[in-house]
Amino acid sequence: MTTLAFAILLAACMVAYALNRRAATGLRDGGQRLHSVSGYHGLFALLMILVPVLVVILLWLVLQGAVVNRLVMSSLPEGTLDGLGKGQVDLILAEIQSIAGGRVFGEPEVWKIAAAERFSGLLQSAALGLVLVTALLSLAIMFFARSKVSAEFRARQGAERIISGLMIFCSVIAIFTTVGIVASLAFETVKFLKLVPLTDFLFGTSWEPQIPIRADQVAAEGAFGWLPVIVGTIVITIVAIVIAIPIGLLSAIYLNEFAPKPVRSVCKPILEVLAGVPTVVYGFFAILVVAPAIRSLGAAWGIDVAPNTALAAGGVMGIMLVPFISSFADDALSAVPRALRDGALALGATRAETVMNVLFPAAIPGIVGGVLLAVSRAIGETMIVVMAAGLMANLTLNPLESVTTVTVQIVTLLIGDTSFDNPKTLAAFALGMMLFIVTLIINIFALRIVRKYREAYD
């Protein structure tokens, strides 16, 4: 039925286009001077139908499920749902839905079967309603648009106004997305902070998000102090940055200053390949190759290395960040004005001295901006650490130990079925909020540095 609704919409658009266009052509052939060419009369009718009807269809589809559910639940026999928790009510709804879908387990009660029948009936009438609404609305607008066709009608302006509106809507989606992120994170974080005090979260030194499922269960009281988690993140980020900075900077300097042109044109794209490898591949590489290698190296030197040491995850992340840092450094070095370079060379400096004493200091702000962006990447990177770092929060600075990170905790807390009312789930959103804030601050800072520096030489 949904497909039918879309088909009707499409057909209505085409018919309206053809109708209006023919009408306008007819006017023109009749000797009148049109304000807009006939194609715009057609386009105007098309857009007039497409935009509002599409909005109606999408809204209908989004809301239909919720409305039908509510109608079915409210029509249950009196007193069926009295004293039941939200979870149990959801369970009953799910059972009714599955009976309606033809998957019957055991012998359901009679009222459930009746509700299921009502449910499928409502769904059918909803689908029928959608088709009817689509058809009627399309038809109404079609007549309205057709009645507009006249020699003086400014169809081009009309169509262009609609297109402008659509484009503005497209641009505003970026704002919607940001608002959506902030709102969803803030909403759940506030719920979390009602259960766990802010000071416990920010300054607690133990992170044990197990909570008892039943009140009488013997389980550890959950502890939600994010310090060990953020310290783990910092440890892994430092390992990654320590590896990425020298390799990235030195290769950028070499490629920018010393490498012959053919070498540069071959090496740069290969380096970029490292940036294109999906992070899940890096994660598997870390557990398949790097972690065992580090462990056996440690065993050879008599050092005890944890199986999921921060070195493995951080090291692989460092490799991932190399092209990132190198391309930023490359841009920064290339942006240094030629005069500085020529001046230094003319004074008799070697190429190396020019790079180290003139170009590099001049490029520092750009490079720092790039490194900061790399840091924010490393903090927000998820798959490598989910696969290669530990799950237990461990307050330590030793990179040989296993540590956990903010992103690992978010993913492990949210994988599987989750309900939105226990501190475990909400804790993930609180961590997400912190992650968002930290990376946002670093990003804004980095982008500002990069931009300021670019302006200085332009």
Add this chain to the structure above:
Amino acid sequence: MTDISHGSAPQTTIDKVQASLARRHRKQYILQGFGIVAISIAFLMLFILLWSQIATGYKAFMQTNITLEVFVDPEEVDAGKLPRGNFDDVLVAALLPYLPNVDASSRADVRTASGIFSNGAQFYLRNRIVEDPSLIGQTITMRVPVSDPYDQLYKELVDRDTPENLRRLDNTQISNFDQLYEAGVITSRLNTALITNADSRFPELAGLKGALLGSFWALLTCFLIAFPLGIGAAVYLEEFAPKNKLSDFIEVNINNLAAVPSVVFGLLALAVFIGWFGMPRSVPFVGGLTLALMTMPTIIIATRAALKAVPPSIREAALGVGASKQQVVFGHVVPLAMPGILTGTIIGLAQALGETAPLLLIGMNAFITSAPGSPFDSSTALPTQIFIWADSPERGFVSRTSAAILVLLTFLIAMNAIAIYLRSKFERKW
């Protein structure tokens, strides 16, 4: 002129310079050397990364099979009761003649011997008989996969020298297999199940069909949403937007969204799409929606760069002959910028294809044994399938994970190659 530089007499500048020149040149060589070492390390890592995946992954492209002459005993399989029947026993009966050492009356012995079949072997037989019930009572040739430990044995991943109690197969099992091998019924063939099957708990039956289709639906959704919206936003910001606070704010937002960690988009999708809108979990449509939000900034930024590259003379010429602003943009500027826009879009989609974390949060790591038929059926995606297999304890999944990675990388390389081709073919220098 001749005497000036003789002896150890006071040095002139040129002497000082010359004396230090060797040292300064050496410094330059050292810097260059470091640079070469740095690049070599990066390349070496890339090489090890690719090589390790190829070296472990190529084995998963072959699957060990066993070919048997199976007599479909009407006593075990009743045409009236299909699809039920003792297909397992039928297969075992075909196997036993090759294994004289196995005591057919000992249940334990028979069970050990039949462990050589994959768990799915009976279903292969069942499907064939359900398709053509006239086969009951006849002898047919069946090729079925062997189970994972034997597959590993054939691929020499099980070391016969390790002590028996540490091995996954004991001596009897190995000798059974060797007898079958010598009888010539064990063959190794291209593993088409890797593409044609969906996921399974058993490595020898697990395939990528569900993941490939899931990724396809998700990317299609992502493209259908992000491409028009991204172009609309970019065209508006680049060509029409007045220079005001709102436009600036939108720009800042887009730049920041491009740098927001992907897992945060997963949280957004979980809270908004699934929590508030009540969309179903694990479906490619929701995944595509999430990926579209992440891809849009990339497309917007690439489109704006492509639009900027179109010279103003084009716009002025079109305006000059009386086109409206929108006619200029949609009739001339956007078509000229299209190669750049498409390149940016393909690169954005390639990134989206490799994205894992947000898909994990919306539940696309579920265990689903059927391929999705539409974007609204639950499924996995290629990267989340890699994650699931990497987490699975069975040995056979290690090589399958690498094989899946190779498949993913192949798609990424193909997409990037198309992007590069488009750019070199259609890019215009003004």
